[in-house]
Amino acid sequence: MRWKSLLLATTLLTSLSTTTATAAPATFAHPGVLVGKSQLDFVRDKVNTNQQPWRAAYDQMLAHPFASLTRTPKPRAVVECGSYSNPNYGCTDEREDALAAYTLSLAWYITRDDRYATKAIEIMDAWSATIRDHTNSNAPLQTAWAGSTWPRAAEIIKHVRGNWPNSGRFATMLRDVYLPEVINGRTSSNGNWELSMTEASLGISVFLEDRASYDKAVSIFRNRIAAYVYLTTDGDLPRTVPGSGLDTREEIISYWQGQSTFVNGLTQETCRDFTHTGYGLAAASHVAETARLQGQDLWGEVRERLRHAYGLHAKYQLGVEPVPSWLCGGTYKQALGPTTEVAFNALANRLGIAMTNTQRLTERQRPAGTDKLFIAWETLTHASNPN
Template sequence: MNRRTWRLPALTGLLALLTSGLTAVPTAQAALTAPTAFTHPGVLVSRAQLDLVRAKVQAGAQPWKAAYDQMHASKYASLSRTPKPRAVVECGSYSNPNYGCTDEREDALAAYTLALEWYVTRDSRYAAKAIQIMDAWSATITDHTNSNGPLQTAWSASSWPRAAEIIRYTYTGWPSDKVNRFGTMLRNVYLPKVVNGSNSNGNWELSMTEATIGIAVFLDDRTVYDKAVTKFRGRVPAYIYLASDGALPRTAPGSGLDTRAEIVNYWQGQSTFVDGLTQETCRDFTHTGYGLSAISHVAETSRIQGQDLYPEVADRLRHALGLQATYELGAAVPSWLCGGALHKGLGPVTEVGFNALHHRLGYGMDNTQRLTEQQRPAGANNLFTAWETLTHADNPN
């Protein structure tokens, strides 16, 4: 986009709307390598965060109590759940065919849900059920196949380490041989499918990066962790545009995109770029939400591990959340944006990023705040995002 475009009244008004209440906060570069020792539990949620959640729920404080009640009433918290592991999970485009795809994702989400239930209630039945699900899959699965196999792997492998971290480090009843088998499953079945990323739409590689960093923490693998962070640092600037990038969005390392026409095509035909536009905004908000959720999750895990990536992605993430929230809340869509039509449905994905950027780093984010509070309690998207009002609403830890 040339400089004259920025002086168009429509864009000027939009930028004023999107940046209303945004406070500039200095950023800092995070450490370049993994921590010497990993923090456990430390995938998306830390012990300090979990302790705050438990105290708030027990006190009946809101919004945590309502969020817990929502989780507790969900199918994922059921103590009668029977895991449905498969040796080979086959997932085609949009899960067609669907041979174990839904079962795997939902069992992984259930394991995480049950782990949260265990921590909040200290009822060992929930820990035992989480272990039963994780053991069933680690004893069975060998591969993911078909076109959506890598993405399916990423979604499931984003949830498994969260569950396993909580159970392994806060409950004493998971036998070490089963813990080791679970780790072997993550390393041999899941990691090879996600560690090298993807040149598909950005939500693919961001989800794969989230899965990779979670696996790295569970396995205490600094090499894999560093590889995930490198991938993250290359992909986030190629997923969310800032005016400082220049006339065109950045491209991810290895993408092969080197002409304006190729980049515009990759950005769903959008040729006017503004702060916070994502590579998938003009595709739909649902897939955009997957990407923004994964960015927040990776940054959150890195912060727990002492290598805080939030400051270096803060401007991109706050603008992306703000732009998407503006239209999700009902603002009129200008003709220059996605041809004047947006496919909304962002999903329950704003809580983690909003908490980090607004409550911890001090950014004003009026539209994101409105949307986040309007959607509380945030539930599960049945893929890899779940119960984030419970775990991250107003959580300073």
């Protein structure tokens, strides 16, 4: 029994270690949420010179309803979302209006057709004039998904296009309606929730130039990503986040969907399904990318976890190897979705890490579209983008 006591003690010590180092830049870079100006200039040049895969990705985006110039926003004062958006009172409308605003902002940047910017502003103004709260059990996740997307659009419009009279009201909306719902994280849920919440918190903090919230988001992210993706260097058991209440081996295994064998790249939700795993990995990639634009190297901190995570899941999704019997009972559910471009570009293209299976999956899925939740057009924005 002594080894179990030592193992539990190690796990508890690991769960209590937190990172609180200041992270926020002295001066925020704008636009600087997921995409920066040099990235957007690269994309614009590739599209306008008909180079692939960017042109095909752009054509896909422009043909999507999110790019429609006749879109009518559907804001609500209260968005109520239960589990799996049941009930769905404004949940889909909010997420898709946010994605439409981002889509239209990208379309404006590439074409400089002001009709796209005008429509993006119309959507953002409609919501900032109306929404006051998110309610029901999925409120934190709903707020996180929409709150991750709004700042991407707002950064492009405010800091590149300009001439947005109600940008201050939009900032107030993010500060008063969205940030309080996501800034403290959520230790008790599956990890994709807190990763999306930190993505929203970070993006909102950049738009608001809120250094304290930025630092808090990064601190929560560091703890959560270390507890979401397992590395053998973590020890015999995965790490846990402070306040999770996971105090025993049995509790940790249960939280990891009953998986008791741990290998590099396994995530807390792998044996739940690959789709929710993809949400978590995408949100983590977005956090690292936004931090990079703000001059902070989170990619260096998470590179091993994310390269192994994407590699493991890509291998089985591609069928390179059969799923072994010890992993999720020998089968996996669903698929990662359009979630690989940002991490693959950062890790393989910028850092030179070999990611053979992730590359195959990424190229097979191109052009990556949108999941209609918080991920959109990442082949366009991040494929082989050196900036």
